[in-house]
Amino acid sequence: MGPKVLYLLNxxxxxxxxxxxxxxxxxxxxxxxxxxxGAVVTLGSPAPVRDARVGFWPxxxxxxxxAPRAPRSIxxxxxxxxxxxxDEGMRNGSGKLRA
Numbered sequence: 252m253g254p255k256v257l258y259l260l261n262x263x264x265x266x267x268x269x270x271x272x273x274x275x276x277x278x279x280x281x282x283x284x285x286x287x288x289g290a291v292v293t294l295g296s297p298a299p300v301r302d303a304r305v306g307f308w309p310x311x312x313x314x315x316x317x318a319p320r321a322p323r324s325i326x327x328x329x330x331x332x333x334x335x336x337x338d339e340g341m342r343n344g345s346g347k348l349r350a
Contacts, residue, residue, distance in 0.1 A: 252291060253290045253291060254289075254290050254291070255292075255293075256282075256285055256290050256292045256293070257295065258278060258281075258282060258293070259294075259295040260278050260294060260295065260296035262274065262275055269298055275296075275300070278294060278296070278300055279301055282294060282300050282302065282305045283301075283304075286304045286305055291306075292304075293307070293308055294307055294308065295310050297309070297310055297311065
C-alpha cells in the first residue's frame with residue numbers, strides 16, 4: 252500500500268456546477284494522478300471527484316460561498332477517514348494540514 256493522503260477541498264460553487272470550480276477541477280485531476288501513482292487518497296469535500304478509487308468523506312456545503320469549511324477537528328477527520336493517520340494531508344488553497 253502506498254502513502255495515505257487526505258485532501259480537504261473548499262468548493263465555493265454550487266456542487267451541480269463543479270466544472271466552474273477551479274479547485275474541484277484541480278482536485279479531480281491531481282487526486283486521480285496520485286491514485287495512479289499508488290497513493291491511497293481520501294477527499295473531504297461537499298462533492299466527490301469522478302475517480303471512484305478516491306475515497307470520499309462528505310463535508311457540508313457552507314451557507315456563504317467562502318465560509319470556513321474545515322471539519323470541527325482535523326484530528327477527528329484524519330481518524331475517521333484514514334484510520335491511523337495519513338502520511339500527508341493537503342487543503343486546497345491553504346497548503347499542508349497540521350493536526
